[in-house]
Amino acid sequence: MRAVVITRPGGPDVLEVHDVAEPAPGPGELLVDVVAAGVNRADVLQREGHYPPPPGVPPWPGLEVAGVVREVGPSDEPAGSPAAGSDEVWRPGDRVAALLGGGGYAERVVVPTALALRVPDSLALPEAAALPEALVTAWMVLETADARPGEAILVRGGSGGVGSVAVQLAAARGLRVLATAGGAQRVARVAELGGADVVLDHRSDDLVEQVREATSGRGADVxxxxxGAGGLEENVAVLALDGRVVVIGLQQGRRGTLDVGELLARRGSLRATTLRSRPARDKARLVAAVREHAWPLVTAGRVRPVVHATLPLDQAGRAHELLTSGEVFGKLLLEP
Structure with a gap:
C-alpha cells in the first residue's frame, strides 16, 4: 500500500509517498480502507523530529482517519460478539472514524476497536476524519478543567482544528462560550459556526478588557x-476567581514568565494535558466517553466537522505548509 513516509527530520519536502507493507489486524483491531486522514500540528512536530510516535505504531504520521472496515481482526469470542475493547459489533463494510497513535497518512490502517467510532449516515464519510482528534481533545480539556454547565469558557483559537470543535461541544454541554480568532473575517466565520456567545479578535490590544466586559467583569472560568508560553499573561489576566487554564499547545513557545501573584489573587490553576502519549487504556476511556456523550451530538448535527480543504496524499507536504501558514480554518484532510 501507499503511505506518506518521513524520509528524514526536516521541512515539508521530506514527506514522500512510498510503498510500505500492508498491516494486518490483530485481536480487537480493524483493518480500515482510509477515505480521508486528518492533518494535525502534532504531525508537523513529528516531521520535524520533535514528536516521535509511541512504540508499536507505524512511523508515518496521521492521528485520525475515516474509512470503511476491510477486515475484522481475529477474536476468541463467539461469532457476532463485540470485538475486544469495544461494545460494538464491527463487520466489513462498516463506516468508521478512529483515533490513532500514528499511521493515518496511508491507504490502509489498523485501528483498535476501543478507539473506533461508527460514522452515522447523516455525516459525509471523508468529513468524519476531521473529528476524532479534535473532539476527543476538546472533551479531554473539559474533563481536565472540571468544566460545569453555566460556566464561561474562553477558547483561544476558535478557528483552529480543535477550537472550532471545542466551541460547538462546550456550548452543547451548557457552557457560555467566548472564542478568539485573528482578524474580522475569521471572527465572523467562528460566529457562524454556532455555539459562541462572543467572538473576539485576538489581535486586539484590549482582549483582557473585552473578556471582562463580556462576562460582566467576572472573567472566564476556563x-x-x-x-503556550505566549498566552500565559493574558490567560491569567482573564481568569475568574477559581478559574482554570488548560494548556494543550505550544504555538507561541514553551518557555515564558508567569505572575504567580496574579494567579494567587484569582485562586487560579494552570493545568496542561496532551492526548497522543496517553496510555492505551486512558485513550480508550476518553473515546468511550466521547462515544457516549459527544458522538450523539455529531449524529444530531449539533457538532459538525469544519473542513478547510482536502488534498491528495501526495500533497502532504503542501498540507503541512498550509497548516503552519495560519490560513487554515478548521481542519485539513488528505485523501489516498
Missing amino acids: VLDVL
Missing part, C-alpha cells in the same frame, strides 16, 4: 489555550 481557558482552553493552544498558545
Whole structure:
C-alpha cells in the first residue's frame, strides 16, 4: 500500500509517498480502507523530529482517519460478539472514524476497536476524519478543567482544528462560550459556526478588557489555550476567581514568565494535558466517553466537522505548509 513516509527530520519536502507493507489486524483491531486522514500540528512536530510516535505504531504520521472496515481482526469470542475493547459489533463494510497513535497518512490502517467510532449516515464519510482528534481533545480539556454547565469558557483559537470543535461541544454541554480568532473575517466565520456567545479578535490590544466586559467583569472560568508560553499573561489576566487554564499547545513557545501573584489573587490553576502519549487504556476511556456523550451530538448535527480543504496524499507536504501558514480554518484532510 501507499503511505506518506518521513524520509528524514526536516521541512515539508521530506514527506514522500512510498510503498510500505500492508498491516494486518490483530485481536480487537480493524483493518480500515482510509477515505480521508486528518492533518494535525502534532504531525508537523513529528516531521520535524520533535514528536516521535509511541512504540508499536507505524512511523508515518496521521492521528485520525475515516474509512470503511476491510477486515475484522481475529477474536476468541463467539461469532457476532463485540470485538475486544469495544461494545460494538464491527463487520466489513462498516463506516468508521478512529483515533490513532500514528499511521493515518496511508491507504490502509489498523485501528483498535476501543478507539473506533461508527460514522452515522447523516455525516459525509471523508468529513468524519476531521473529528476524532479534535473532539476527543476538546472533551479531554473539559474533563481536565472540571468544566460545569453555566460556566464561561474562553477558547483561544476558535478557528483552529480543535477550537472550532471545542466551541460547538462546550456550548452543547451548557457552557457560555467566548472564542478568539485573528482578524474580522475569521471572527465572523467562528460566529457562524454556532455555539459562541462572543467572538473576539485576538489581535486586539484590549482582549483582557473585552473578556471582562463580556462576562460582566467576572472573567472566564476556563481557558482552553493552544498558545503556550505566549498566552500565559493574558490567560491569567482573564481568569475568574477559581478559574482554570488548560494548556494543550505550544504555538507561541514553551518557555515564558508567569505572575504567580496574579494567579494567587484569582485562586487560579494552570493545568496542561496532551492526548497522543496517553496510555492505551486512558485513550480508550476518553473515546468511550466521547462515544457516549459527544458522538450523539455529531449524529444530531449539533457538532459538525469544519473542513478547510482536502488534498491528495501526495500533497502532504503542501498540507503541512498550509497548516503552519495560519490560513487554515478548521481542519485539513488528505485523501489516498
